[in-house]
């Protein structure tokens with residue numbers, strides 16, 4: 001075998017240990033993604049267990065954010081970006097319409113039963129929320145930051161809205177810090193508080209899944225610890241997928257971890273095994289700091 005052959009074999013070697021199928025709430029299967037003509041995801045599989053935390057790690061540019069943006073189809077806001085494959089949310093394919101599913105069946109022989117209607121974006125965004133790398137509060141009061149999103153999806157009266165706002169802020173572990181200044185601007189909060197406000201905003205519409213794209217990268221260690229406490233408290237009630245560059249953070253928080261490399265999901269499995277006994281050399285090299 002030539003060096004080139006062995007490299008080619010290694011490039012495609014994968015190890016995916018998925019949680020039991022009945023426990024999955026969201027699943028990407030054989031997902032490809034294109035920025036124009038440039039392909040950036042290649043046959044990615046991602047099984048996401050319900051009410052657990054799944055971490056995505058990997059070197060810069062390997063496609064972690066792209067994968068996250070595909071899961072709630074936020075990429076559709078940008079012309080020329082396209083995804084093919086399957087994203088199944090509670091048995092419904094959120095990516096494909098009827099014709100798309102027929103094409104997939106013909107291509108992959110995939111016989112998964114899904115509802116053949118492309119999910120409308122408002123429904124999808126309500127079920128799969130997203131928090132970005134930089135805190136992005138709206139230029140309005142702390143209260144309205146949360147109420148605004150809720151009003152987009154539900155007709156709510158005053159007192160009921162107060163309850164929703166309080167509950168979301170409590171779940172995001174921010175209530176005690178802001179309960180006396182709900183009318184003040186969200187922009188006046190610290191970076192860490194702003195990020196928890198964004199988590200609260202996401203939680204207020206009761207999503208099944210919350211996607212977090214490096215949510216702690218702009219935060220100091222104390223704010224990071226508070227955010228992690230918040231995420232830990234949410235386990236069991238909401239499903240979280242988090243992209244992080246911080247391997248310790250992945251090990252601390254996640255029940256499952258996926259390692260991406262060059263647009264591929266190379267290794268996926270339970271976090272403890274993933275870090276203590278990675279199955280592939282490439283993962284081992286990455287988690288021991290030998291490359292990346």
Ligand SMILES: Nc1ncnc2c1ncn2[C@@H]1O[C@H](COP(=O)(O)OP(=O)(O)OP(=O)(O)O)[C@@H](O)[C@H]1O
Pocket residue numbers: 035038040058059060061062063064065066067
């Ligand atoms: N808008 C875009 N147009 C064209 N290519 C893009 C665009 N956004 C990202 N890419 C490319 O897609 C690939 C994957 O990028 P992505 O941001 O998903 O990686 P990442 O793993 O999240 O990186 P990082 O850890 O640095 O945030 C990279 O090669 C990147 O250059």
